[in-house]
Amino acid sequence: MGHRKHSQPRRGSLAYLPRGRAKSMEAKIRNWPTGNTNNTPKIIGHAGFKVGCVQIASIDDREKTPNAGKQIIGIGTIIATPPAIIIGARGYANDNKVYDIFALDLPKEITKYIKIKKDNDLSKFEKLLHEIKKLFIIIFIVPNKIGLPQKKPFIFEVGISGGDIKNQIEYIKTMLGKSLKIDEVFEPGMKIDVAAITKGKGWEGPVTRWGVKRKQHKSRKSVREVGSLGPISPQNVMYTVPRAGQRGFHQRTEYNKRIMVMNNIDNTEFKINPDNGFKHFGFVRGDYIIINGSVPGTTKRLIKLRAQMRCLQKKINKPNILSVIT
Numbered sequence: 165m166g167h168r169k170h171s172q173p174r175r176g177s178l179a180y181l182p183r184g185r186a187k188s189m190e191a192k193i194r195n196w197p198t199g200n201t202n203n204t205p206k207i208i209g210h211a212g213f214k215v216g217c218v219q220i221a222s223i224d225d226r227e228k229t230p231n232a233g234k235q236i237i238g239i240g241t242i243i244a245t246p247p248a249i250i251i252g253a254r255g256y257a258n259d260n261k262v263y264d265i266f267a268l269d270l271p272k273e274i275t276k277y278i279k280i281k282k283d284n285d286l287s288k289f290e291k292l293l294h295e296i297k298k299l300f301i302i303i304f305i306v307p308n309k310i311g312l313p314q315k316k317p318f319i320f321e322v323g324i325s326g327g328d329i330k331n332q333i334e335y336i337k338t339m340l341g342k343s344l345k346i347d348e349v350f351e352p353g354m355k356i357d358v359a360a361i362t363k364g365k366g367w368e369g370p371v372t373r374w375g376v377k378r379k380q381h382k383s384r385k386s387v388r389e390v391g392s393l394g395p396i397s398p399q400n401v402m403y404t405v406p407r408a409g410q411r412g413f414h415q416r417t418e419y420n421k422r423i424m425v426m427n428n429i430d431n432t433e434f435k436i437n438p439d440n441g442f443k444h445f446g447f448v449r450g451d452y453i454i455i456n457g458s459v460p461g462t463t464k465r466l467i468k469l470r471a472q473m474r475c476l477q478k479k480i481n482k483p484n485i486l487s488v489i490t
Contacts, residue, residue: 172391175406176374183373186415190466191359193417196300196323197471203326205335208471210322210349211305212245212453213312214360214461216442219489220424220454225481235486240424241459242436243467245346245451246309251278253336254321255289255296263288263296267341273317274304286340289333299324299332303344307464310449318466325471346451347426350469353480355420359468360461364413374406416460419474424483425454434488454488 197208220240224231251274252266265288266280289296300321307314324332350356370376371388379387393401401407427434428451436454441447444463459467 175370175376178404180414180416181403183410183414185364185410185413186361189361190318190320191361191415191417191468193323193359193468193470195473197325197473199325205324205327205332207301207339207344207349208323208325210245210248210344210346210469211303211318211320212243212346212467212469213307213310214459214463214465214467215242215244215445215448215452216463217241217458218436218454220456221486221489222424223484223486225484237489238456239458240454240456240488242442242448243453243455243459243469244310244448245453245469246305247343247345247451248303248305248322249274250301250303250339250342250344251319252302252340253286253289254300254302255292256298256300257292257295258297259295261295263292264302265289266302269341273306273315274319277317277319286333286337289336293329293333296329299329299336301336301339305466311446312464320468323470346453350423350426350453350471351480351482352423352426353482355422355472355477356455357417357419357470357473358421358455358459359415359417359470360459360465362412362414362416362460363462365411367408368411369408370406373408373411376406418460420472421459422456422483423453424456425452425485425488427452434485436488436490438490 193209218240219237221235221237224234224236226232249271251270252264255263257263265284265286266278270278300323302319302321304317304319306317324335327335369388370390371378376390379389379391381387390406393405425434429437429448436452437447461467
């Protein structure tokens with residue numbers, strides 16, 4: 165490194181270290197918006213499967229922008245959202261205890277994945293009202309309901325916002341065993357957060373993985389390696405040094421993605437299915453949404469949807485969609 169007169173700039177962002185493979189194909193949402201305790205309880209999450217990308221022609225309704233009121237064309241991502249079945253509820257106490265209850269009549273495709281205890285009654289939550297600090301509902305989604313080959317369901321918990329614990333327990337009583345559609349949770353124009361596992365790229369070197377410059381052709385034997393791993397002392401390699409490793413297949417959460425279209429395939433307002441279906445997916449069936457911009461993950465991957473956590477909207481305007489171009 166004696167040829168340098170200045171220090172080397174930072175190569176690549178350290179924001180997402182360690183860049184290891186995700187442990188599961190299913191993303192985990194660790195935080196949920198709490199909402200106002202004066203509001204009535206409401207479910208604030210859903211899920212779907214990534215279909216593909218389309219172009220959306222719409223009128224820009226953002227105020228005080230150069231394109232306000234003009235026609236714009238942007239990219240959108242279709243997510244097929246089959247109905248989610250509410251099969252139970254989960255309560256968390258301060259001492260890390262977990263209390264679960266499930267609906268009495270569970271669907272056949274879910275019974276072999278759930279172990280029901282003897283005290284399976286909502287009255288258990290009412291007795292432990294002073295202990296339980298957070299409540300969640302447990303839902304499941306089966307991919308083959310939208311034409312995918314997988315029969316094994318995805319089972320996960322979804323947050324409840326609004327009201328206190330007592331109100332939420334009463335709300336859960338009315339929802340157990342019911343089907344939950346996407347339009348019961350969100351509406352067009354809302355901004356939501358999406359969580360998914362990104363597309364895997366496999367093992368990559370430091371040039372591709374971190375954006376390190378290639379060495380000149382008259383350097384040592386290697387060209388696509390890091391010039392220096394650090395000083396001779398101390399004899400260890402710092403974590404900040406760009407190294408080869410896994411690229412892609414990481415869990416990522418993207419914030420404030422606007423819902424542009426929420427529709428059912430039986431509604432003829434928009435024709436989104438191409439003549440031969442979407443590549444690697446096929447034809448969309450049932451309910452679907454179109455989100456503005458891109459979404460992490462590959463085709464057919466589970467995408468979890470959550471109510472907005474940051475920069476909450478003051479008002480929700482329904483988008484003025486002119487056409488959807490597949």
